[in-house]
Every structure is written in C-alpha cells, then in structure tokens.
Amino acid sequence: MNQSRSDRSRRASGPATLREVAERAGVSLATASRVLNGSTRVVNPELAARVDRAAAELRYVSNAPAQALARATTSVVGLIVHEVDDPYFAAIAAGAMRVATGSGLLTMLASTFRDADREVDYVRRFQAQRVRALLLTGSGRADDGGRLGDALAEFVERGGRVAVISDHALPYDAVLPANERGGAQVARLLHDLGHRDVGVISGPAELTTVRLRLAGFCDEWRRLGGELPDEALCTADFSRAGGRSACVELMERRPGTTAIFALNDLMAVGALAALPDLGLLVPRDLSVVGFDDLWFSADVQPSLTTVRLPLEEMGARAMSLVLDAPSNRPHRVHFPAELVVRGTTGPRRSTG
Amino acid sequence: MNQSRSDRSRRASGPATLREVAERAGVSLATASRVLNGSTRVVNPELAARVDRAAAELRYVSNAPAQALARATTSVVGLIVHEVDDPYFAAIAAGAMRVATGSGLLTMLASTFRDADREVDYVRRFQAQRVRALLLTGSGRADDGGRLGDALAEFVERGGRVAVISDHALPYDAVLPANERGGAQVARLLHDLGHRDVGVISGPAELTTVRLRLAGFCDEWRRLGGELPDEALCTADFSRAGGRSACVELMERRPGTTAIFALNDLMAVGALAALPDLGLLVPRDLSVVGFDDLWFSADVQPSLTTVRLPLEEMGARAMSLVLDAPSNRPHRVHFPAELVVRGTTGPRRSTG
Incomplete structure (x- = not known):
C-alpha cells in the first residue's frame, strides 16, 4: 500500500490529486480539503501553510468542473451497521430509513460484522456508487481517525455528507446518546x-x-x-x-x-x-x-x-442531519438516556 | 407509463430494445430474452415465433458487445427485505451476508417496508449499480409476475442472478421453507x-x-x-x-x-x-x-x-445459489419446518 502510494506520488504526468497533496504535506485528506477547497472550518495556520506549499510544489489545481461532476449523486443514502441481526442497529436503521423514504430516497444498508477493515471497504464502495450521504451507526473505535477517517474525508471531498451515531473521533455531524x-x-x-x-x-x-x-x-x-x-x-x-x-x-x-x-x-x-x-x-x-x-x-x-435510548429517533435524526443543508461546523445532537426499572432488579438479598 | 412506452415504441431512430420487442410480441421480457439470447430454457413455440417476428419487424439486433459491457458487474450483492427491524429478515440477512463475505463480496440491503412499488424501485436501483445478484427474501405476493417480474427479467437479461426465499410466482432459484x-x-x-x-x-x-x-x-x-x-x-x-x-x-x-x-x-x-x-x-x-x-x-x-425454520441457513443457501454457476432450470431447495413445543401450549382447560 505504501509502495503504491509513493509510486503514485512520483509519477511524472497527470494532475496531482488532493490525496497526493495531503501526503506531501503530511496532513489528513480532510485537512488538505479544508485548506484548498474553501471550507470555512478553521485549520491550524501552520498546517494550512504546509498544504499550500505542497499544492504549489505539485501544481495542484482545484478542478471545479471535475469536482462538480464527481459530486453528482444518486437518490441513495448508505447506512453502515455493525451487525444486521442486532436489534439495536435494526431500530436505528428503521428510524433512518423512514426519514429517507419520506424524502423520496432509497437506503442501502451494509453490515461490517464488527470488522473495521470492512467498514472502510463499504465507505469506498458506497462512494463508487455515488450515494449522497453515509450514516455510520455503530460505535466509534479508538482508531477511527486512521483509514476510516481518510475514506470518509475523500467521500466528503466529493460532495458526500456524513453523520455518525455515538462518539467517534471524526469531524462530522453526530447523534450522541447519553x-x-x-x-x-x-x-x-x-x-x-x-x-x-x-x-x-x-x-x-x-x-x-x-x-x-x-x-x-x-x-x-x-x-x-x-x-x-x-x-x-x-x-x-x-x-x-x-x-x-x-x-x-x-x-x-x-x-x-x-x-x-x-x-x-x-x-x-x-x-x-x-x-x-x-x-x-x-x-x-x-x-x-x-x-x-x-x-x-x-x-x-x-x-x-x-x-x-430512543434508537428510532436517533436514526431518524441522523438521517435528517445529512439531508439538511450543510453547516460550517458539525452538529452534535444529544439524546437523553432514561433508566427504566422493571423486574430484574431488587434489593440485595440479606445474608443467610 | 403506457404513454411513454408507446412513445418509445414509435420512435424513428435508435436501435430497438429487447423491451420493445417483448411489448410488440405481447410476451414478458424474460420470454423475449430466452428466445433471442440463446437461453436453453424451453419457450412455447408459438410465443417464440411471435418474438422472432417482432424482432424482425423492429430490426432488433442482439448486441453482443453492448451486452458484455452491460453485464460487467461489481462485487456487490443486493438483498431486499420487507422490514429491516423484523428479526426474521435479520436472521436470513445474517446467513446470506456471511456467505457473501466468505466469497469476498459485499452485501447491500434494502428494506421495502412491505411496499411492493418500492421493491420494484430497489430492483432497478440495484441494477443501475450493477450488483451481480439479487436476493428477494420477503414473502412472494399474488401479483409478483407483474412489474416486479419485469424488473427482475431485465436484471437477469443484463447478466444478473436472482434467488428468492419463500414461494414467488417467479422463474428463479428459490429457497422454500415448509x-x-x-x-x-x-x-x-x-x-x-x-x-x-x-x-x-x-x-x-x-x-x-x-x-x-x-x-x-x-x-x-x-x-x-x-x-x-x-x-x-x-x-x-x-x-x-x-x-x-x-x-x-x-x-x-x-x-x-x-x-x-x-x-x-x-x-x-x-x-x-x-x-x-x-x-x-x-x-x-x-x-x-x-x-x-x-x-x-x-x-x-x-x-x-x-x-x-432454519432462517440463517436459508439465507446462506440462497446466497450460495446466486454465486454458483447458473443452471438451465431454476433450483428449488426445500427446507424443513420443525415444531418446537415450549411453555405457551397446554391442554384445553376443563370447563368450570
């Protein structure tokens, strides 16, 4: 993988890609995108300077028509879950799908079976299919900023929208249960x-x-x-x-x-x-x-x-977030947790 | 819909499509395809003659390179369920996805919320995305031979594979619980x-x-x-x-x-x-x-x-069917049902 990346960086012809600029500058794809594509999100000035320098060295041109073409999307929203047969995800998916349906959109669901690599695969696959938005419904992982973060940044770079459910170390709209x-x-x-x-x-x-x-x-x-x-x-x-x-x-x-x-x-x-x-x-x-x-x-x-947790509502809200107009800062929508006391709890049995 | 179909039939330029041949012959897309594209499945000779005549009249040419291109597929299999939050479908989907994963394929799931029109929409959408196969996991309906049948025939015409779970009035591989x-x-x-x-x-x-x-x-x-x-x-x-x-x-x-x-x-x-x-x-x-x-x-x-019902096995088998080499006749794989007597049944309460 590293080999092929550096091969690509060294090639003599063809326009430089944003990915090559990001690699040269030593920043994430998302950061390079923010600097070069006019996002209003704040980027550390030192990183911004490195990105600008790398772009100049590689003669990177932000190709507006190509970007517009790349941004053509379909009426499909992608939804990624950890386990299709876990009712937690089924409830979230049902809420999300009902909102999508109400907006005339189709939803396609992919199950990673809790395999982080497969999650990255699905992000790329959904991107190739030009879905207009992605919902990540599973729990975040400690290392989400890595390959998953890159794949999502590339998707967003091409005009896709992303929302996550639960805490992720990712700069996207998020639905956060308590x-x-x-x-x-x-x-x-x-x-x-x-x-x-x-x-x-x-x-x-x-x-x-x-x-x-x-x-x-x-x-x-x-x-x-x-x-x-x-x-x-x-x-x-x-x-x-x-x-x-x-x-x-x-x-x-x-x-x-x-x-x-x-x-x-x-x-x-x-x-x-x-x-x-x-x-x-x-x-x-x-x-x-x-x-x-x-x-x-x-x-x-x-x-x-x-x-x-209000799972269906959480799914519905996450879908609404990616269908609303984008904002400059990620939304963080908090949902409450409510203790429901039923039959499996009682006072500690007195000894003897 | 009928208006636009007849408009298309009347147009002066552009090659005739298989759909136009089928409409002119008054047969299903599947039948026209079998006659013109060399399937070994048996077609009623009278229908075959009508299809040949319509093809000649419309100057239909079976376009092999275009068909080959159209048949290029992705590593994705589409799975259509009635309700994503119904554990019946979740179990089938889990079995199907495990087999797909074992073959290096990704699975995308769509939920129709029991809306027959949406089922047809998803078949066409999956076809546009060039999925290599489709599994219909929901129960059949009395009118499956209609629009759904046409959409599936078009998908198969372009090289896609189809399997269904439960009885459908459809000529595809089927997994049939008792x-x-x-x-x-x-x-x-x-x-x-x-x-x-x-x-x-x-x-x-x-x-x-x-x-x-x-x-x-x-x-x-x-x-x-x-x-x-x-x-x-x-x-x-x-x-x-x-x-x-x-x-x-x-x-x-x-x-x-x-x-x-x-x-x-x-x-x-x-x-x-x-x-x-x-x-x-x-x-x-x-x-x-x-x-x-x-x-x-x-x-x-x-x-x-x-x-x-062995739901996971049924889903796994349906996926295997569409990944196996195609056969001339649809497979019909039967699965047994087993009565499991637990706590909710007992003798009728004696009167008084």
Whole structure:
C-alpha cells in the first residue's frame, strides 16, 4: 500500500490529486480539503501553510468542473451497521430509513460484522456508487481517525455528507446518546438497592460506546464509595452469546456477586439465560441491568431493567442531519438516556 | 407509463430494445430474452415465433458487445427485505451476508417496508449499480409476475442472478421453507391438546407465506374434524403490534377461544403481551403458537411454542445459489419446518 502510494506520488504526468497533496504535506485528506477547497472550518495556520506549499510544489489545481461532476449523486443514502441481526442497529436503521423514504430516497444498508477493515471497504464502495450521504451507526473505535477517517474525508471531498451515531473521533455531524449519564444512573440504582458486590459484563474495550458506559458507571460507583476490582469486569462479544459466557465467567471468578451491569441488553439477555443453569434466581439472588431498551426487553422474564435510548429517533435524526443543508461546523445532537426499572432488579438479598 | 412506452415504441431512430420487442410480441421480457439470447430454457413455440417476428419487424439486433459491457458487474450483492427491524429478515440477512463475505463480496440491503412499488424501485436501483445478484427474501405476493417480474427479467437479461426465499410466482432459484407442513403440525398439536375453539391471527392475505401457513393449518384442521369459522381468523400487520390488535379483536369476537395460532412469532409475542390485559393466563386459559422460532422466542415468558425454520441457513443457501454457476432450470431447495413445543401450549382447560 505504501509502495503504491509513493509510486503514485512520483509519477511524472497527470494532475496531482488532493490525496497526493495531503501526503506531501503530511496532513489528513480532510485537512488538505479544508485548506484548498474553501471550507470555512478553521485549520491550524501552520498546517494550512504546509498544504499550500505542497499544492504549489505539485501544481495542484482545484478542478471545479471535475469536482462538480464527481459530486453528482444518486437518490441513495448508505447506512453502515455493525451487525444486521442486532436489534439495536435494526431500530436505528428503521428510524433512518423512514426519514429517507419520506424524502423520496432509497437506503442501502451494509453490515461490517464488527470488522473495521470492512467498514472502510463499504465507505469506498458506497462512494463508487455515488450515494449522497453515509450514516455510520455503530460505535466509534479508538482508531477511527486512521483509514476510516481518510475514506470518509475523500467521500466528503466529493460532495458526500456524513453523520455518525455515538462518539467517534471524526469531524462530522453526530447523534450522541447519553451513554455516560446512563451508566451513572445504573450505578446509583444498584447502590440504592444495597448492592456492593457488583460485576460488569462488557463488550470490547475499543468501542467508544463501551468505554463511555463503563466510565459513567465506574465514576459514579466510586463517587458513592463503591469498589470495582479488575476481576469484576468480564469482557466478551457485545452480543447475547457474549453476555452468557461473560456472566458464567464472572460468577466463577466472584461467586459473591449480587448484581450485574451488562453494557447492552443483548448481553443482559444472555446473562438471564445463563443464570438459571447456575442455580441463581433473578432478582432474588442477583439483579441484572441492561442498556438500550430494545423492543423485546420488556417481554423477557423477568422483564429487564435497563437504560432506554430512543434508537428510532436517533436514526431518524441522523438521517435528517445529512439531508439538511450543510453547516460550517458539525452538529452534535444529544439524546437523553432514561433508566427504566422493571423486574430484574431488587434489593440485595440479606445474608443467610 | 403506457404513454411513454408507446412513445418509445414509435420512435424513428435508435436501435430497438429487447423491451420493445417483448411489448410488440405481447410476451414478458424474460420470454423475449430466452428466445433471442440463446437461453436453453424451453419457450412455447408459438410465443417464440411471435418474438422472432417482432424482432424482425423492429430490426432488433442482439448486441453482443453492448451486452458484455452491460453485464460487467461489481462485487456487490443486493438483498431486499420487507422490514429491516423484523428479526426474521435479520436472521436470513445474517446467513446470506456471511456467505457473501466468505466469497469476498459485499452485501447491500434494502428494506421495502412491505411496499411492493418500492421493491420494484430497489430492483432497478440495484441494477443501475450493477450488483451481480439479487436476493428477494420477503414473502412472494399474488401479483409478483407483474412489474416486479419485469424488473427482475431485465436484471437477469443484463447478466444478473436472482434467488428468492419463500414461494414467488417467479422463474428463479428459490429457497422454500415448509410453510404448509408447519401449519399442519400446529393443527395436530392443538387438536391433540384437546382444543376445538381455535383462532388464527394472520398477516396480510396477499403474502404467499401467509396463504401457505394458513392453508397447511386449515386443511389439516378440517381433516381432523375441526371447524374454523370466518370470524375466527383475524388479519393485521405481520408484526408484534399487528399480533396484539388481532388478538384483542379475536377475543372480543370469540371469547370462548382456547388456543391461538399466530402466523409468525412477532404476532405471537404481540398476543402474549395483550392477553394479561384481558385477564387471561397462558397456557392455563389459552394456548399460543407462533411460527419461525426467532432468536428471542425461547426468552419470552412463557417461552413460545412455535415452528422452527432454519432462517440463517436459508439465507446462506440462497446466497450460495446466486454465486454458483447458473443452471438451465431454476433450483428449488426445500427446507424443513420443525415444531418446537415450549411453555405457551397446554391442554384445553376443563370447563368450570
């Protein structure tokens, strides 16, 4: 990859591309674009000077007709999710698709199966198909600024619009659920119910959604005087199967646990399925709390105590953002989290 | 639409298209294609003669280089579902996507929200994007041979592959779950448990899946000596909300009902949510059976008795069919249905 890039940089003929300017200046494609294509977003003056110098050296010309042609788009919006069969994404997608439909647009959905490389592939593929906008609905990752950031910058450079759901290290319109605050609400609930030996079953730590929910919980838990030793945190897939295995592991490590915070409802449902096999009754022996309030969470037994996010609304709003006229600064739209206390939580069982 | 078609037929310049030949001959696009493009599928000789005559009159030339160009495809497969947030489709899509991924292909999913016109739109849109194959995962409809049939024929004409899941009146590879047999199994179960006053809550009658499940149930029920008066069949959306409303309507119409067959699990879960409000306990007062065995159906309370379809496998197989070399005749791959008896069914409550 690096080889082919430098080959391209060295070629003698053909106009220089924005990518070559960005590489020469040592900046991201997005930064080079902002400097050379007249975006009003503020760029560090030193970086701007480097971009201008690189553009002059490479005789880069911002080709307006070519840009206009490249910007011709279709009536399709692309939507990228992590797992097509995860109801969290299905709810967001349903909200987004209803808004698109109302605007006469078609939506095409791609599922990355939580593979970051595949996410980049889909961004490029959607760009080749000239979709007019992209929604990234999955959690951000610690390294989103890298290849994914470049692919998105190129898409935006050609006139595409981007919005993300959940925190990403990306300079686009964002719909931000109150993951931290939701985590803090769970800490207070479990503390109020008298629980002190609490475990957390968690998805992969590189997901920003996982980090924020966990940080919100831990900060509040410690503020309340609680402790959360390392072995009380079990990490697995952010899925029903992951919840089951993490729950079993947690209870082996710390049999005295009286409450489990699962960082999403799928993991919570997996835990609820595992606990009877361990001879534990919910909520008599153990309380369980989830996060998301998926549509089935009131239907499981006992019905799940969880943190509700307005997923369909979040998807709808993200779609509205990319259909609205662009603004100079990314919008950041916050959505609240609401604790919904149902049947899986109760007071800590008194000893004996 | 008809106006613009006849305008096109009358135009003086430009080569005649296959569509114009088909219209002049009064045959489907698929038939015209088979006659003129050398498919080995058998066509009624009289129709073939009409197509040849129309082609001669319009000076139609099968343009091999243009066809080759038109047949250039991408590494994308299109997948069309009825509802993105229905776990039935999510499971099928997950299976299909895993196979596509294993073959280095990307999958793009479109949701029609059960709008037949939108289904045709998406077929044309996917064709414009040169996807190499299309999977139609939703139930067929009584009128599939019309505009949808034409759009698919045009897609296949240009080298695309098509497979469908469930019965469609369409000449493509098909994955066929045992919907009728599953319905018959439910009839026998409820009869064996002593139920005689049975109601059915059903999705829209134009869906072939609904028709087959219902026909399988009714035929077996009558064979066993049971009756199913018209008012014991309540139709609504093929969804959880539809199940809830149809259940309430059924119990108002026929309060003596002792068992409900819901034609899919979503409707069954809707019924389970409605019954406590009517003061009815499952399975003590009323038995409920679903169809599909979605992933949450074992987690609801009581756990749902249902008919299991291997949805992920069905999706995987449909994807394999369009990736395999084409054959002269459509493949028809049958998948079994398996009755899974859980907690929502029990013997009819003895009177008093």
